[in-house]
Amino acid sequence: MKGPGSRGKGQKIKESSLVFSRPKSLRDVETHYCAGCGHGIIHRMVCETIDEFDIREKTIAVAPVGCAVLAYEYWDFDVAEAAHGRTPAVATGIKRVRPDDIVFTYQGDGDLAAIGTAEIIHAANRGENITVIFVNNGVYGMTGGQMAPTTLAGQKTDTTRLGRNLKRDGYPIKILEMLAVLPGTKYAERVSVHSSQEILRAKRAIKKAFKTQIENRGFSIVEVLSMCPTYWGMNAVKAADRIKEEVSTFYPIGVIKSY
Numbered sequence: 001m002k003g004p005g006s007r008g009k010g011q012k013i014k015e016s017s018l019v020f021s022r023p024k025s026l027r028d029v030e031t032h033y034c035a036g037c038g039h040g041i042i043h044r045m046v047c048e049t050i051d052e053f054d055i056r057e058k059t060i061a062v063a064p065v066g067c068a069v070l071a072y073e074y075w076d077f078d079v080a081e082a083a084h085g086r087t088p089a090v091a092t093g094i095k096r097v098r099p100d101d102i103v104f105t106y107q108g109d110g111d112l113a114a115i116g117t118a119e120i121i122h123a124a125n126r127g128e129n130i131t132v133i134f135v136n137n138g139v140y141g142m143t144g145g146q147m148a149p150t151t152l153a154g155q156k157t158d159t160t161r162l163g164r165n166l167k168r169d170g171y172p173i174k175i176l177e178m179l180a181v182l183p184g185t186k187y188a189e190r191v192s193v194h195s196s197q198e199i200l201r202a203k204r205a206i207k208k209a210f211k212t213q214i215e216n217r218g219f220s221i222v223e224v225l226s227m228c229p230t231y232w233g234m235n236a237v238k239a240a241d242r243i244k245e246e247v248s249t250f251y252p253i254g255v256i257k258s259y
């Protein structure tokens with residue numbers, strides 16, 4: 001019998017090859033996100049894209065108030081902070097002053113679809129050549145689990161204890177469909193991170209959004225349906241299942257607009 005490390009005559013031991021590693025643009029630090037949160041997955045996909053395009057030294061991210069307020073702790077490239085909802089305005093200013101740099105925003109649904117609604121609409125309408133990564137988990141995560149503009153009908157939150165009431169609270173807002181009608185919006189796609197298959201789709205969408213900017217085509221946005229087990233009141237597996245079975249039925253996954 002040969003031991004696991006032995007080899008017979010004429011046999012060669014195959015050298016192992018590295019097939020998975022941390023992106024260079026992603027720092028090796030502990031996460032502050034809750035277990036099962038989708039932000040970490042999205043952070044990694046953004047960093048992989050930046051590395052693949054070899055644009056780390058010319059990339060500037062803009063992060064607002066919200067769960068992603070500490071994004072600069074994880075990304076090994078320049079990151080600017082913006083006041084709540086003003087992220088597209090800050091990104092616009094940076095891009096106009098430094099047009100050769102790659103500028104993107106990383107925004108949650110409370111930031112982009114509530115206090116920042118005017119900012120995102122006008123940035124898209126002007127056709128600003130920036131990229132927006134829009135993380136939609138349907139709830140205010142950082143401030144305690146209140147109802148967001150994207151909260152689904154009937155969903156329970158800290159401010160809708162019996163569920164979102166459409167007559168009282170209005171309908172969940174579909175930002176991508178709104179922005180798609182604007183001529184300045186060149187690329188808009190909705191993706192998810194609830195399964196490995198959807199993560200691969202999300203990575204392709206993020207890469208195309210950055211490519212849209214690199215090719216100077218105009219405004220691009222990717223909406224990512226993400227899990228929030230903490231404020232959804234369920235474990236990570238059930239949160240992922242909820243996106244597949246409920247969230248994605250109201251917010252359909254796919255390309256909304258493409259140049």
